[in-house]
Amino acid sequence: MATSFRQVLQTKQFVVTAEIGPPKGTEIAKLQDNVSKLRSWVDAINVTDNQSAVMKLSSLAACRVVQEAGAEAILQVTCRDRNRLALQSDLLAAWVLGIRNVLCLTGDHVRIGDHPQAKPVFDLDSVQLLQVVGWLNQGRDCVGHPLEGATDFFPGAVVTPGAEPLAPQLLKFRKKIVAGAKFFQTQAIFDVDQLKRFLDAAQPDGIPILVGIVLLVSPRMGQFLNENIPGVYVPESLLDRLASTPKDKRVAEGIRIAGELIHALRDGHLCRGVHIMAIGREEKVPEILRAAE
Amino acid sequence: MIVARRKPLSEIEAMLQDLSRVLIVGCGTCVAVCQAGGEKEVEILARQLRMRARLVGRQQRFDEITLPRQCDPEFLEPLTSLAGSYQGIVSLACGAGVQLLAEQFSAIPVFPGLDTLFLGVSESPGIWSQRCRACGQCILHLTGGICPKTRCAKGLLNGPCGGTHFGKCEVDRETPCAWTLIYERLTKLERMDLLERILPPDDWNVVSQPARHALPRQFEEKLARS
Numbered sequence: 255m256a257t258s259f260r261q262v263l264q265t266k267q268f269v270v271t272a273e274i275g276p277p278k279g280t281e282i283a284k285l286q287d288n289v290s291k292l293r294s295w296v297d298a299i300n301v302t303d304n305q306s307a308v309m310k311l312s313s314l315a316a317c318r319v320v321q322e323a324g325a326e327a328i329l330q331v332t333c334r335d336r337n338r339l340a341l342q343s344d345l346l347a348a349w350v351l352g353i354r355n356v357l358c359l360t361g362d363h364v365r366i367g368d369h370p371q372a373k374p375v376f377d378l379d380s381v382q383l384l385q386v387v388g389w390l391n392q393g394r395d396c397v398g399h400p401l402e403g404a405t406d407f408f409p410g411a412v413v414t415p416g417a418e419p420l421a422p423q424l425l426k427f428r429k430k431i432v433a434g435a436k437f438f439q440t441q442a443i444f445d446v447d448q449l450k451r452f453l454d455a456a457q458p459d460g461i462p463i464l465v466g467i468v469l470l471v472s473p474r475m476g477q478f479l480n481e482n483i484p485g486v487y488v489p490e491s492l493l494d495r496l497a498s499t500p501k502d503k504r505v506a507e508g509i510r511i512a513g514e515l516i517h518a519l520r521d522g523h524l525c526r527g528v529h530i531m532a533i534g535r536e537e538k539v540p541e542i543l544r545a546a547e
Numbered sequence: 548m549i550v551a552r553r554k555p556l557s558e559i560e561a562m563l564q565d566l567s568r569v570l571i572v573g574c575g576t577c578v579a580v581c582q583a584g585g586e587k588e589v590e591i592l593a594r595q596l597r598m599r600a601r602l603v604g605r606q607q608r609f610d611e612i613t614l615p616r617q618c619d620p621e622f623l624e625p626l627t628s629l630a631g632s633y634q635g636i637v638s639l640a641c642g643a644g645v646q647l648l649a650e651q652f653s654a655i656p657v658f659p660g661l662d663t664l665f666l667g668v669s670e671s672p673g674i675w676s677q678r679c680r681a682c683g684q685c686i687l688h689l690t691g692g693i694c695p696k697t698r699c700a701k702g703l704l705n706g707p708c709g710g711t712h713f714g715k716c717e718v719d720r721e722t723p724c725a726w727t728l729i730y731e732r733l734t735k736l737e738r739m740d741l742l743e744r745i746l747p748p749d750d751w752n753v754v755s756q757p758a759r760h761a762l763p764r765q766f767e768e769k770l771a772r773s
Contacts, residue, residue, distance in 0.1 A: 426706030
């Protein structure tokens, strides 16, 4: 890897990351294939951590697969499944295995996932996890004990620009910056004005924000997002546009929509880049980026 | 108070099916208030069990007694002379009461008649909600009198997660988002400074399981003298 994600964020005008979900099982061929399709198009690949509280191959192992396949990984770490010992020990493991970027998240509650009977851990929250990453970087653990060899992670966090109400979300956004977040990746945005309202209120100053782009493939998916995903708003006009597109052309139309959105964000200098979540259609990321030209 | 709910009749019946003499013991404190294990509930359970026994042709006798409290040995005194004549005791107390009974009358099997739920308050008639996790490190003065450890589904200490939605929780759209409530309360109290503060993770060692608490020795001695 010539330039690290950390350096890219400092030097490149418009940064692109994409999300990949690890398999539910041990079959990693598709993951490797997706990485090979994406690696020349994106600056880093996020690997989700039991996303939506659905049990999958660990983010840590999948990050290693991503890096072996030639892309730089961003390890997503949630607070849902591990206490502070396990989190720290996995972070040290990640460093040893060559992972350099960590995205600290709270994590969806187990009750909405596929193991609703599991004990939700949440020993730390995302703000405290960012602090812990900072301490590991300084060569000590979260109770102050020295480490034999420190980490030097590049820590990031997430924010939901469309959160309602926005003020408590902004409170947490600011705490994450104080706790050491060096970049943000956002929840999906479909409406540029919604993002502008957030940016006006948040005043993120110099902190890089990569805006979340989700590939819409049907009006039903848009409705689902509107009804079920807090802080995500798909405007009626986009739902209509997809509804009036013949079924077999909807994925292509969704790619155009995502491309136009990225184009608008880049042209309007509204953010430092985008974070593409193609949810199960990761191989479409290059087409989305071509559509954004 | 401690909030509990009665176990389903079938579950209690199955525990007792081989016993011919059973004493049902109610508790007159918390669980009486939440209508799960007081005198009235003891009477209802006894009638239900008698009816079931008659229906399936089992020879069973169910007697009733309700103590003012089951979590204090002093209040278990009335059972001392009674207990020996029963093959089993059903306790309609919280888990603490059931255990003290089992400890005090260790020769007789004690069965739980309730499922203990949480420490909470009465919201409106017939509705209770959890308010306290008994963490041993109260921070309510920092969070506007609303406990995020208990009332946030994830127990988050530094603000809402991304699942908050128009003041409701991602886990259950009927449940208020604790951090939206805290934000509103502290804003109203003009304590924005508290909102900016990063709270450290809980110290789980403060109330480590199994927890025990003793009054300071001097205080105990003073009590003994008085």
